[in-house]
Amino acid sequence: MTYGKNLATDQSALPPSQVFAALADDTRRDIFEALRTGPKTVTTIAHGRPISRPAVSQHLKVLADAGLVTATPKGTSRLYAVDPKGLAPLRAYLDSVWGDVLGAFAAEVHKQIDPSDKEPKP
């Protein structure tokens, strides 16, 4: 059972600076992970957490700006949920780096075995 791939809208190429910055903060990633199991409201998230409700709102705004989270108004409440489409570019980016790194690593190993190879311009 493979997830992703076509479900993920891989219009990647995005430089995910905002995504990384959004997930860099511990509290914010904690909030983000709290949404993994399903949508939640702001007050629900703030409940049981050592920060105030406005702080949660601000964190959710950052996550939303990064495309990691969506908000759907539900009466006077707003349901926040993780947006799979926001996670996809990050996965694509990591896969891209992964490929290059493995290639570079293999090239380095090969160079140690066969030093006749030249440096690709240092």
Next chain:
Amino acid sequence: MTYGKNLATDQSALPPSQVFAALADDTRRDIFEALRTGPKTVTTIAHGRPISRPAVSQHLKVLADAGLVTATPKGTSRLYAVDPKGLAPLRAYLDSVWGDVLGAFAAEVHKQIDPSDKEPKP
């Protein structure tokens, strides 16, 4: 058709806070990506970049502390290279989140079709 078997986090363990923080900064991610094609020295990286050499050193230290980069002394120089092992936990983490999110998304869709389902405690 049950989606989320172990919907509650498969103890993939690693909290990659340092990794995200390391890749959050634009300059630092630029440096990190410069190492994708192969190992480079500090001065090489600093060359052609708008920041000073010590700044590059500090960025490389952050990347190294995050486990994303390794340094191998080469004479009076030090060759920095991307560490594939540092990237792996990040991929694992994203895959874990990905699974939960898709499960939650599917559960949400299912709940809209069959509202007899209960909320998992908001």
Next chain:
DNA sequence: ACTCTTCGTAAGCATACACTTACCGTAAGT
């Protein structure tokens, strides 16, 4: 209309962070 709940935003503040210049250790060449 009034009230309550929910949430976003403004203002302010303390800390963290990215960058600079200056300095010191270390390996190689002469």
Next chain:
DNA sequence: ACTTACGGTAAGTGTATGCTTACGAAGAGT
């Protein structure tokens, strides 16, 4: 030994950021 090149670290500074309290806007129930 002396010099040169490379690079890590200390000290200092301006800006970003995560948090708080206070206030305002908007839907739902009485």
